[in-house]
Amino acid sequence: MESFLETFRNLDTSQKILYVFGGAAVTAVSLVAIRKLTLKEEKRKDYPRDTVILHQIGRGPYAPSMTPFAVKLETYLRMARIPYQNVHGMRPSPKGKVPWIEYNGQPMGDSTLCIQFLNQKLGVDLNKHLSPADKGVAQAMQVMTEEHLYWLLALIRWIYSRDASFILETFKFTKFILWMIRRNVKKQTWNQGLGRHTEEEIVEMMNKDIQSLSDFIGRKRFLMGDEPGEADCSVFGMLSQTYWQFNGSGYENLIKDNYPNLAAYCERMKDAFWPDWDQCITHGGTREATK
Ligand SMILES: N[C@@H](CCC(=O)N[C@@H](CS)C(=O)NCC(=O)O)C(=O)O
Numbered sequence: 001m002e003s004f005l006e007t008f009r010n011l012d013t014s015q016k017i018l019y020v021f022g023g024a025a026v027t028a029v030s031l032v033a034i035r036k037l038t039l040k041e042e043k044r045k046d047y048p049r050d051t052v053i054l055h056q057i058g059r060g061p062y063a064p065s066m067t068p069f070a071v072k073l074e075t076y077l078r079m080a081r082i083p084y085q086n087v088h089g090m091r092p093s094p095k096g097k098v099p100w101i102e103y104n105g106q107p108m109g110d111s112t113l114c115i116q117f118l119n120q121k122l123g124v125d126l127n128k129h130l131s132p133a134d135k136g137v138a139q140a141m142q143v144m145t146e147e148h149l150y151w152l153l154a155l156i157r158w159i160y161s162r163d164a165s166f167i168l169e170t171f172k173f174t175k176f177i178l179w180m181i182r183r184n185v186k187k188q189t190w191n192q193g194l195g196r197h198t199e200e201e202i203v204e205m206m207n208k209d210i211q212s213l214s215d216f217i218g219r220k221r222f223l224m225g226d227e228p229g230e231a232d233c234s235v236f237g238m239l240s241q242t243y244w245q246f247n248g249s250g251y252e253n254l255i256k257d258n259y260p261n262l263a264a265y266c267e268r269m270k271d272a273f274w275p276d277w278d279q280c281i282t283h284g285g286t287r288e289a290t291k
Contacts, residue, residue: 049104052077052084052118055091056099061170061283062245064274068150069111070099072237076115078273079228080124112146115230126230138224138231141216144209145231145238151194152206153241156249158185160199166248170283203251210242214259221268228272236269 047053054077056070065071077084084101093100093109100109103121108114118124127135157167158181167173173181189195194202213235222228223235243255243266255262270277 047085047102047105050083051103052082053087053102054084054099055087055089055093055101057090058088059280059282060245062247062281063240063243064277064280065099066171066241066245067098068153068234068237068241069097069146070237071240072233073099073101073111073114075233075236075269075273076111076118076126076230079126079233080118080122082118082122082124111234115233126228129227130224130229134224138229141213141223142231142234144212145235148194149206149209149238151189151192152202152209153238154185155189155195155202156206156251157241157246158182159189159195160202160250161248162250163248210239210255210259210262213239214262217261217265219261222265228269232269236266239266 054070054074056065056074057067060066063071064074074084074086090098092098094107095109097109099111099114100107101114101118102108103118108117119126127138130138161167164178168175168178186195194205197205217223220226223232239255239262242251243263246252246254255266274280
C-alpha cells in the first residue's frame with residue numbers, strides 16, 4: 001500500500017498547498033467544534049451553598065460513568081452522605097482533567113484531592129476504623145488501581161479494543177474524535193511507560209492487578225473488611241469499568257467468569273451506594289458481550 005508520504009510526494013505543488021491548507025482547515029473546524037462541545041455545559045453561577053457541585057462527563061452506558069474517577073468520587077459523596085449536585089459536561093478542572101468539584105465557589109481538581117479537601121472541610125473520615133498499617137495497605141491498593149490498572153484498562157479500551165463500533169455508537173463519536181482520543185491515550189501511556197509494552201504484556205499485567213485485588217479481598221465484604229472505606233470508592237470505580245462496561249474490548253466477561261468474588265464485591269458496592277443505579281445508566285442495565 002502506498003504510504004501517506006509517497007502519496008504526498010507525488011502531488012504537484014498546487015495540490016500540495018491545497019492538501020496542507022485543507023488539513024489545517026479541518027483541524028481548525030474540529031478544534032472549534034470540540035471547544036463548543038466543551039463549553040456546552042450549563043453555566044450556572046447560582047449553585048447552592050454547602051453543596052458539592054460534581055462536574056463530570058455524561059452518564060455511562062452500563063455504569064454511571066465511563067470514567068472510573070467519576071464513579072469513585074460520586075461513590076465517596078454517597079458513602080460520606082455529602083449533599084451534591086451533578087453538572088454533566090465536558091468542562092475540565094483547572095488541572096485539565098475530569099471529574100472535579102466546586103464547593104461554595106472553590107474549584108478543586110483530581111478526585112483524590114477533592115476527597116482530601118472535603119474530608120478536611122467537613123470533618124469526614126471514612127477510614128477511621130482502620131489501623132495505621134491497614135491505612136498503608138489501602139493506600140497501596142488504591143495507588144495500584146489508579147496509577148497502574150487504570151492505564152492498562154485505558155490501553156485495552158482505547159487501543160486494543162476488538163470492536164470500536166461500541167464506542168462510536170454509544171457516544172455518537174465521529175471516527176475523528178475516536179482518533180483524537182486514541183492519539184491522546186497513546187501519547188499519555190507512552191510517556192507513562194506502560195504504552196511501550198505489547199498487548200500480550202498489557203493483558204498479563206491487567207490480570208495480575210485484578211488477581212491481586214481478588215486475592216486481597218478474598219471473602220471479605222469490602223476491601224479492608226466488613227466496613228467500606230475510602231479505597232473502596234477507587235477500587236469500585238475502576239472495577240465498574242471492567243465488570244459492567246468492557247464492551248467491545250474482547251474481555252467483557254473477564255470478572256464474571258474468572259473473579260466471582262470481585263463480581264460479588266461490585267454488586268455489593270452497587271447495592272450499598274447506588275440504589276438508583278438503573279436511573280444513572282443510559283443503556284438500561286443489560287449488557288451483551290460483543291465477543
Ligand atoms: N488523578 C486524576 C485522574 C483523572 C483522569 O485521568 N481523568 C481522565 C478521564 S478518565 C481525563 O480527564 N483525561 C483527559 C486528559 O488526560 O486529557 C483523578 O483522580 O481525578
